[in-house]
Amino acid sequence: MSGDAADADGDSRTTPEADSRPLPGEQPGPDEREHPEGRRNLEGIRIDPVLEAEHESRRAVISALVEDEPGVLARVSGLVSRRQFNIESLTVGPTTVDGHSRITMVVEETDPGIDQIEKQMAKLKPVISVGEVAGDANTSELVLLKVEADDPAAVHAVSEMYDGRTVDAGPETITVELTGDKASIDNAIGAFERFGIVEIARTGPTALARGDTPTAPGEKPGTAGEPTTHDD
């Protein structure tokens, strides 16, 4: 083969003394070379020395419309854990379209991280469409809260204050159902703490975009009941 580096000079490796090219030990070291000043941050973005902006992580709600096939939840949760995304909650439930489910995930990530979650999710075959839900979307979570029943009247009062509903009342415990956004739920839980919380179960938030905005891109609002096609 004539493309050989040594052959190009008419030399042969069998006579190394005829090769005038510098051997590794004769080549300049790292300190003898010129190096650029520029740098990138950990996300691979060039750092602008004037306008250096590090990405802060933030809470984002990701909604995905998925085909309800076996293993779809395992695919999504496996992806999240394998790529080390910080996830706060994940809920899944059916839609009005047969065979379609909606997954709502709350994540704590930087903007590039959120972008990666969306793109990696979109690559999963059962995922029909996925995207971050707009900040003004309606988000709501359901909580079942079991507290000690020492003072039923006080429990009832706090429950009323947070629009809660008593779903079970016994001699030992009272169970209250609450719905609302994260802030109001957190406040309510804080208020119930003084009774002694025995057990708590939270669904994690679900979300729908406001008005005509699709919750996940490519979804057509107002077409529930019709099959949703893949967004090309």
Place this chain on the structure above:
Amino acid sequence: MSDTAAQPRSDADESDDASADAAATDEPTDPDHEQAAGPVSTGAESVVAALEAAGAKTAFGVQGGAIMPVYDALYDSSIRHVTMAHEQGAAHAADAYGVVAGEPGLCMATSGPGATNLVTGIADADMDSDAMLALTGQVPTEFVGNDAFQETDTVGVTRPITKHNYFAGGADTVGDTVGEAFELSRAGRPGPTLVDLPKDVTQDETDRTPGPATPPAGTDPDPNADADAVEEAARAIESAERPVCLFGGGVIKADASDEARTFARSFDIPVTTTMPGIGSFPEDDELSLSWAGMHGTGYANLAITHTDCLIAVGTRFDDRLTGGIDTFAPEAEVIHVDIDPAEISKNVHADYPLIGDAGRVLDQLTVAVREAPSTEAWRERCAEWKETYPLTYATPDDEPLKPQFVVEAFDEATDDDTIVTTGVGQHQMWASQFWTYSEPRTWVSSHGLGTMGYGVPAAVGARVAADTMGEEDRDVVCFDGDGSFLMTMQELSVAVREELDVTIAVLNNEYIGMVRQWQDAFYEGRHMASDYTWMPEFDKLAEAFGALGLRVDDYDEVAPAVEEALDYEGPAVIDFHVDPEENVLPMVPSGGANGKFAAAEDQL
């Protein structure tokens, strides 16, 4: 998958001609159902019919209980089955077959251990984005979940290492599932897919012939990049002073080597490649700087470090390429062409993202760049780096045979279309550094996963692919290390049985050499578990397998042995006893700056 499978016949469009014909000939099939293959009687036959219809010519695999119905159906098939010694070998052979042939490789195994033995090969294909379909047997559906004999949750195990995997649901649909999985593996960004085949599904009767195979909706993306984005990128290229192309494995997978060459030559832009991108651009071209990364050339790494415009095509910016991300092309605006949107700005921020097929987007760019950037001074600088930091090695009389010399000797003795396969380690680096590649699909290696033992089964797959394409004259050379060879050398028995003309060059340094090199550089020379002086005599072992076995210790024995092995019609193994102390250089220490590569050991 076709939704019509379950449709009762009476629901079909009565006015349909096909329906009338079907009724007239009393075809027992769904009239709406377009057939892609001949009649079948079982799920297994449907699987094989789907594979034949999709164009599969060759399968690599190992028999076993749960996959027996599919093998039985292969008995009457046009598909050639190559029995491998171990399922890992089947997966690697299928992977390499796919790389060389440019179509999905096909491997098969039974349930349980058969499937888990495929796992390394599937993961390897996944990391290197190689199109491959794995078919695994599974215990009958009613036993799934009961921990039955040879049961493994194959779909669960392979979920993170496949593009998508399927659990076959029934005899009527299994053919369509297999066809879809085959097409999906090569749609968009390629990757391995798997279909798990419960024995009842393949054994059950069906008369439903699989339909034409298509990838699932939404998985075959638009090959063209957004026109405005192309224009913006073109302006960036025009105004660049120090542009560099970085061609990755995606250029080869997209069969875009011609477009890549046209683009770089049209505008006189120097070219580096990634390791999987080797062969996308001829390394003896004046514009070529060879490949960049941990053991890439000094000049490629310097060009990447100093460029102000990096035109990266079909690369995922692996850490072995970038070194420390903080110092990677720190002054470059990055134009990133990729078919997978998730690769854009994953590791390196793309200033100009171009999502599309490598060849199509390079064509778009070639048209869009109106004025070539003036690169003369920059090319001169690159040429100086080439002179200052050439890939060389010393050959003192008092030191043993140098492995680099062996690679060069093979390169000299073979044609440009020779296929090189490798294991993983020092020998792999020398095979990529000291061989001058000029054609795509001639470099077949394990990049992302770094699988020791890839070389021999890959040589089997590559040879079978070349023979299948009618290219019997091409040479297949496998460079292997002593450690890598010991991991999969049982596949030599397959090469002997199938009379495959492959030459295996074991660069035997009686070390797991890359580890030994790192121990010397970073672990104070403490050679823990890297000393492989216990290696068998590989030449005798080769003879025992029925192959030609040769041993070489000195420089003057190299050329005659290479000639004898290449001339030999059949598998040949040369055990080259090379300098155990030789190191792979240059080297960018893990996480270091590419521009600060060590040219010699004392610079580490």
